[in-house]
Amino acid sequence: MYKVAIIQKIHQDGIDLLKNNPNFEYEIIEDASEQNLIKVLPNFDACTLRVSNLNKRIMSNCKRLRVISRHGVGYDNVDLDYIKKNKITLLITATANAIAVAEHVIYMMLSISKGINKYDHEVRIGNFKKNSSNIITFELFNKNILIVGFGRIGRCLIKICKAFNMKVEVFDPFVSKQIIEKFGAKKIENLDEGFKICDYLSLHVPLTEKTRNLINYSKLKSMKKNSIIINTSRGGIVNENDLNKALDENIIFGAGLDVFSNEPIEKNNLLLTNKKVLLSPHSATFTNECKSRMSLETTKNIIDFFDNKIDKSMIVKL
Numbered sequence: 001m002y003k004v005a006i007i008q009k010i011h012q013d014g015i016d017l018l019k020n021n022p023n024f025e026y027e028i029i030e031d032a033s034e035q036n037l038i039k040v041l042p043n044f045d046a047c048t049l050r051v052s053n054l055n056k057r058i059m060s061n062c063k064r065l066r067v068i069s070r071h072g073v074g075y076d077n078v079d080l081d082y083i084k085k086n087k088i089t090l091l092i093t094a095t096a097n098a099i100a101v102a103e104h105v106i107y108m109m110l111s112i113s114k115g116i117n118k119y120d121h122e123v124r125i126g127n128f129k130k131n132s133s134n135i136i137t138f139e140l141f142n143k144n145i146l147i148v149g150f151g152r153i154g155r156c157l158i159k160i161c162k163a164f165n166m167k168v169e170v171f172d173p174f175v176s177k178q179i180i181e182k183f184g185a186k187k188i189e190n191l192d193e194g195f196k197i198c199d200y201l202s203l204h205v206p207l208t209e210k211t212r213n214l215i216n217y218s219k220l221k222s223m224k225k226n227s228i229i230i231n232t233s234r235g236g237i238v239n240e241n242d243l244n245k246a247l248d249e250n251i252i253f254g255a256g257l258d259v260f261s262n263e264p265i266e267k268n269n270l271l272l273t274n275k276k277v278l279l280s281p282h283s284a285t286f287t288n289e290c291k292s293r294m295s296l297e298t299t300k301n302i303i304d305f306f307d308n309k310i311d312k313s314m315i316v317k318l
């Protein structure tokens with residue numbers, strides 16, 4: 001019998017999968033503090049992981065732990081050096097969440113472009129048409145979007161952008177020109193050139209030393225005045241102070257952020273009072289459908305791992 005720790009509750013569909021399998025037993029661990037995980041995690045062969053951290057201090061006593069199944073695709077909350085050295089496998093929900101994130105990007109692009117929040121406010125306070133002419137809005141039709149990072153989410157997003165008749169440029173040094181062109185986009189070799197021509201910029205890269213502060217004040221200054229940036233990838237890729245400054249100085253038109261350098265966002269973060277940015281609480285995958293898919297894939301990955309039939313695309317290569 002394999003023991004699975006479900007660190008922070010996930011959608012019931014995935015839990016039921018374990019419940020109905022005679023080879024597994026599970027426990028839900030709501031207290032994901034380091035102190036508690038150090039105490040309880042050594043009893044388990046596998047664990048699921050949402051947003052809490054799994055560091056060396058927690059894992060060093062977990063002699064039974066063979067597999068960590070991330071509820072999501074990012075894994076910057078796991079000590080990769082430690083798990084590599086100790087042959088602990090890391091799995092991700094590779095097929096579960098791209099569509100939810102891509103839809104979230106489109107929603108943010110449309111919401112900012114169409115001034116929905118501003119119109120909604122005006123209607124509610126009785127200014128039915130009074131200020132309409134002061135609200136600037138845009139169409140996506142025929143606009144240039146630059147997608148940075150052309151993996152699962154980037155490839156899902158492009159299909160929706162094409163339905164809006166957008167022109168798509170892609171920057172991803174690890175994806176060939178042929179693949180990018182097959183999706184109907186143009187490969188950009190020089191990111192700085194991409195910044196200059198795009199009306200929309202959507203980020204879909206992991207947070208690495210290369211991508212940290214990728215979007216800073218000087219990059220923002222090179223962009224079009226009416227451009228809109230969406231970041232649903234990881235906080236830290238957009239420098240938040242620089243973005244706030246650029247929005248205040250009308251250097252770009254607007255931004256949509258689902259992810260932040262510190263989560264939850266700190267109370268004194270200047271972006272909280274900036275009306276030109278649309279914020280969501282790292283919730284791009286929080287659709288009912290996606291929560292169910294992610295939870296199912298998270299526990300199915302653990303079952304498949306122990307049954308020796310895990311799909312290779314779910315394994316993080318370290």
Ligand SMILES: NC(=O)c1ccc[n+]([C@@H]2O[C@H](COP(=O)([O-])OP(=O)(O)OC[C@H]3O[C@@H](n4cnc5c(N)ncnc54)[C@H](O)[C@@H]3O)[C@@H](O)[C@H]2O)c1
Nearest residue numbers: 073074149150151152153172174204205206232233284285
């Ligand atoms: N907001 C959310 O809830 C949410 C949900 C899922 C994923 N994410 C984040 O979105 C990002 C993308 O996810 P994905 O599933 O598409 O990942 P993916 O691994 O499928 O794709 C990432 C792509 O980025 C490219 N890349 C890596 N470094 C790059 C660089 N320096 N410049 C340009 N391209 C680079 C890779 O070649 C790859 O094609 C990840 O950071 C992930 O953590 C956020």
